[in-house]
Amino acid sequence: MAELTLGDLGEHAVIERIVAVAPSSRNGDDAAILGQAAPNSRTVVTTDMLIENRHFRTEWSTPEEIGQRAILQNFADIEAMGARPIAAVLAIAAPPSTPISFIEGLARGVEQRVEYYNAELVGGDLTSGDMVVISVTAIGSLGGSAPALELHRAKPGQTVIAAGSIGYSGAGLALLKAMPRSDVPSSLSPLIDAFVAPTLNPGRGMIARATGATAMTDNSDGLVFDLSTIATRSKVSIDLDPNTIAPDALLLEAGELLGIDPWDWILGGGEDHTLLGTTAFDVPSGFRAVGHVVKPGTHPVTLGGEPPRTTSGWVSF
């Protein structure tokens, strides 16, 4: 028996299925009302769109993983402000021929990541289109009166800090481009996971902000590219310590398998959605030191004082 599609079920039944998987007391009115903010808190908002065959492929990722990634890459932007993700809205376009199980899996992945952050899916939109498009907007709460972790607030003398793996997602993508997922050696599955469903421990951005970090971003477009943005906006340069970001055993193994220098993934891969920041104080819990903020030089980012070989990052066109 052929599987039920969105076209078979119709919009309203599909929405009912989504709400069954990813329930919210706020679904269904014209707009969702969030709880009253604390007097000192500010609202933080970010949006990211994922396009089939560009940001994900159904041969590479399960529907659950696609949903997880859609939330995580938005929540990472909220964390990178030093704020707490509290809510998300989810707009989906999909062809009528899409199996309902795909949308249910996607909603399940969304719900998993949203719950992991104690946040809530508060609404969405569903429409038909020639390809699958997933658009998430995340809402965060920035508590207290301290400034947010903004791109322009790095200062010479600060330590550059990072939470999470760097280069894993780029390596995972290279593996999936080179061979079917089922052929990837199981020892390398952390690299695949980093691409298809990246993780970021909730609260890291808030901890960094509470302990004196000033600038932060997430590693989305590439390490050198994203740190260059901080350096340029802050009118500083950033010198990375190569030893702290050098390829580990997993990246070396993947590099050898594919004949690719793993430094390409580390410096240019992006999409790890791990946090990169700067602080003048102790390295916050869950972070490690990876370099120093220095006075502005010829290059926004250097590696052990030298210009990095790879500066390319992800661009959409």
Added chain:
Amino acid sequence: MAELTLGDLGEHAVIERIVAVAPSSRNGDDAAILGQAAPNSRTVVTTDMLIENRHFRTEWSTPEEIGQRAILQNFADIEAMGARPIAAVLAIAAPPSTPISFIEGLARGVEQRVEYYNAELVGGDLTSGDMVVISVTAIGSLGGSAPALELHRAKPGQTVIAAGSIGYSGAGLALLKAMPRSDVPSSLSPLIDAFVAPTLNPGRGMIARATGATAMTDNSDGLVFDLSTIATRSKVSIDLDPNTIAPDALLLEAGELLGIDPWDWILGGGEDHTLLGTTAFDVPSGFRAVGHVVKPGTHPVTLGGEPPRTTSGWVSF
């Protein structure tokens, strides 16, 4: 000379062009920080996705009109809660072959509508895709401690109120489907405008809430469909007074031209994005009475006591 495309310019240059047309001091960080909320205010959020050749056609609408509509249909959802739109984020997918003038026009339309509401575009995302997809999330502020205008709050005995034209958008769409826009008689241009770039006076929803309205929605999926949602959620029925919504001279002229009964557009057309609500008090400024809330009957919505001939509404699949 061929016009510059997104592919020619590259992502970052395209974003610079968008920011030039639709500037915001909050563009460009990982997420946008909104002003601190008033102690009593709550945040309201809604999202809507527009797909090329499904929600708009470039033969029918200018890029400016597409941008205007993308904002308006989201802001109408905020207004329908009795809240004030304060901010929007805009995600765009477009093929690399898209002329930059299209994106600039779209951004101009977005900015026009956002400014009209004294709101602000606070961020966005740009990516390539096989078709144009526009995803807007609107953020509103619900001031004071009074409840929002929710779908379940209609009560028997209340007056049904409406602000703005009903059926104009449906008529405009029918005209565009029947003939090139340039062939539409100029006398009928208000119908075209209602489809390509609907308008809604800012503040109508807040005024209705302040003067005692309880339930509200916007006419997006069709008059009977949307009022049925209020009726079902509120466990009431709604009886419309046919005289108050009967086709006016413009709708009659379009109906005659196309050989279509204009009641189809009034009852089932939707997409006017005008406000529909219920109140036990005086009809608020800018609204008119169009019916009454009654005890639940066989049909959620009736027309002069009779079941309406047309109950269909817009569905995506």
